[in-house]
Amino acid sequence: MIQEEGQMHRSHVWLAVLAALLLVPASATAGNYPPPSDPGSGTGKSHGKGQTLTVCKRGCDYKNIQKAIDAASGKDTIRVKKGTYRESVQIVGSRYDGLKLIGDPKHRDRVVLDGKSLKSGDAQNAVLLNNADDVTVRGFHAVHYKANCFFATNLQDYVLDQLEAERCGVYGVYAFNSKGGVMSNSEAYYNPDSGFYVGQTPPQKGRKKRTLVKNVSSWGNVLGFSGTNMRYTTITKSRWFNNGAGIVPNVLDSEKYYPPTGNVLSDNDVFWNNFNFYFGAPFKIPQQSAASIPYPIGIGILLFGSQNTVVENNRIFGNYLGGFAEVPAVQLSGNADPKKNEASILRNNTVRGNDFGGGNDLNGRDMLYDGSGSGNCFEGNTTRSPNLPANNGTFVACPGPNPNVTDPAVLPLALTIGLGDPKDPASFEKNWIKHPHPARKGVKPLEHYGG
């Protein structure tokens, strides 16, 4: 499905950040973290031929997907024929290494997982992969689950392909604590956290298993993409539009393995991320906890703390607050725990070859960077709107200096213009600089749902 009319959680980290920055001395959060569950060191592909099990309403091996999975092992392929399946599918444990769960890759709308009438645990996730490596899920449309549409955790080398993730309770397509994987040829919309998410990627030594996010569309979500403590991930050739914010790698100490590092955001279209969902949304807006902060609305790419990240050759346009911003994770700045403090700092990020405001579709501001950290640099970007700072003093050529040169006026101003109060939705728009969008085939701007 492609969005037709202007008709998107949290991942909140902004307002109290300013308060924290201005008022509260950061302190280490005490706590004994449980040891992370290591998804493994690599089993490789599963070999040998398995059986093919079929699922459909009549005339197949099974009428129910989970029953087919219960009967399967890792070498098997489960083919699910067209229909609507009201169940939660769980693929849990190494016995399923190498399993393929295939719906209709050419017509994913024909094989639907619908959680609307389900209760309790069955209503939470359409498809859960846990501790099963090298599993493929392809050709499904999931809708109306209370937690996630497609959720992969504690594993490696997953393939999530030709999926449609609509109106789930948190994330559309969600990978957590996993090494390597592919999210491709898929679409996510109307999810109240992010359409796509890769996070808490375990650190790896030597050659890294990378995660690839390619040829996906994400729109109408709070965030198009969220990457809390995400590592070794390439996001490319995808479209991020009509979200509250487009692509947001970020640092949170509520999850392990901070900071995000080793990521590449390349050759994406990032546009019109001005969806002010606080005015209304096709989903419940998650309640704010005391520790959560709403992200700014109207921004294309936001690095909220990042290291060794490349942002290159993207087309970024029509975002009213700004096209690109690189901000330290200020809630951890000055933290007594040196690891947390270090995680807050921007280091060795490269922003190059991006086209801002092309097609006569200007951003409110093109680039924002306070000049903090070290090794951060900018080269070959085409800009058409003012940057912050306007004198471009922080946008230094590559390789970036150690340290960069901070403009102390920028960060407080950046946090101020990004601030909003969810109880006053218009407050998120008070610092927008709006420009008319030229028409774009197949897509209409989404700023206010139903408006």
Place this chain on the structure above:
Amino acid sequence: MRRNIAAAALALGALVLAPVGISQAVGAKQVKKIVKLGDNFFAPDSLKVPAGSKITWRWPKNPGDVHDVKLSSGPKGVKKFHSDFASSSYSFPKTLTKPGKYVVICTIHGEMSMTIRVTK
């Protein structure tokens, strides 16, 4: 004599009623507790309950982040438990029969941890 009869009657009554009385006494000690999950906390994050008490972890009605409940460590021999990964409108009950210290975590959010001390 009356005292003896009375004492005998009490003793007899005690004998007859003893099993019931003991059972009732144990039942009265067991409790039911609700633990709420939020972003990112258990509330309360510590409990002390008698053996046989029922703990129910309850997710909020409105969606928050995804959390689970997993027994990270418990008394020797106790069977590990792990809930679904859930966001809202879900609860996970467990009756804890073995005395000792139970540490319960959310596997997604490292800061979410709670301790339950189960007494005899």
